[in-house]
Amino acid sequence: MAEVIEEENPEETWELRLYVAGQTPKSVAALANLKKYCEQHLKGRYKLEVIDLLVNPQLAEGDQILAIPTLVRKVPEPIRKIIGDLSNEARVLVGLDVRPAVRT
Numbered sequence: 001m002a003e004v005i006e007e008e009n010p011e012e013t014w015e016l017r018l019y020v021a022g023q024t025p026k027s028v029a030a031l032a033n034l035k036k037y038c039e040q041h042l043k044g045r046y047k048l049e050v051i052d053l054l055v056n057p058q059l060a061e062g063d064q065i066l067a068i069p070t071l072v073r074k075v076p077e078p079i080r081k082i083i084g085d086l087s088n089e090a091r092v093l094v095g096l097d098v099r100p101a102v103r104t
Contacts, residue, residue: 014038014046014098015075021068022054026085030069033086041093041101071096 018034020027031050038046051059053068063072063081073080073096082095093100 012045012076014042014073014096015049016046016096017049017051017063017072017074019051019053019060019063019065019068019070019072022052027069029085029087030071033089033092034071037086037089037092037098041098043101073097 016034016038018031020030034048038048053060053065063070063079065072067083069083069085071082071086071092080096082092086092092098
């Protein structure tokens, strides 16, 4: 079962796909970290799809997933991938090419 979290905004919408394998500690951490970063830096401008490869293993082939958890940025292009629990916020933002939100 895929979980889709959608935030609508007329600006550019980021399409992200997180591949996990069940509820492992790394998968849970990756999802929590990603949700936090999206809410801080892409609020209202992202669509997040979580794909559990234990449920749908065939979906790994389309994005050439070799390790999990893996985050794939589908839109905006080019496609980018980040592997791991996404615990390093600066590295994730650079990897996704996201400009950090200005904190007030």
